[in-house]
Amino acid sequence: MVTLIDLEIAHLARVMSESMAGDLAGPILPAAYWRVRLHQLLDSQHLTNAQLRSLDVLLLQLDELEAQASNSTAHPVSLSTS
Numbered sequence: 001m002v003t004l005i006d007l008e009i010a011h012l013a014r015v016m017s018e019s020m021a022g023d024l025a026g027p028i029l030p031a032a033y034w035r036v037r038l039h040q041l042l043d044s045q046h047l048t049n050a051q052l053r054s055l056d057v058l059l060l061q062l063d064e065l066e067a068q069a070s071n072s073t074a075h076p077v078s079l080s081t082s
Contacts, residue, residue, distance in 0.1 A: 016062065042055055
């Protein structure tokens with residue numbers, strides 16, 4: 001049986017990385033937003049082991065995406081041709 005929490009986890013798995021990739025202006029939604037959403041789910045009652053593992057994987061992915069985003073802003077690409 002698929003629960004509302006399962007659907008929410010699946011949704012976050014689909015959209016979080018795309019949102020963090022963003023565009024030239026940066027992430028569409030910041031890592032802090034996704035972290036709050038994931039922790040809200042972690043605070044839910046009666047999570048299964050599979051749900052806990054999925055949320056843990058998403059938190060690890062978020063850490064990686066956040067590190068990648070900070071590295072790309074720390075080393076901007078120069079477009080000048082001089």
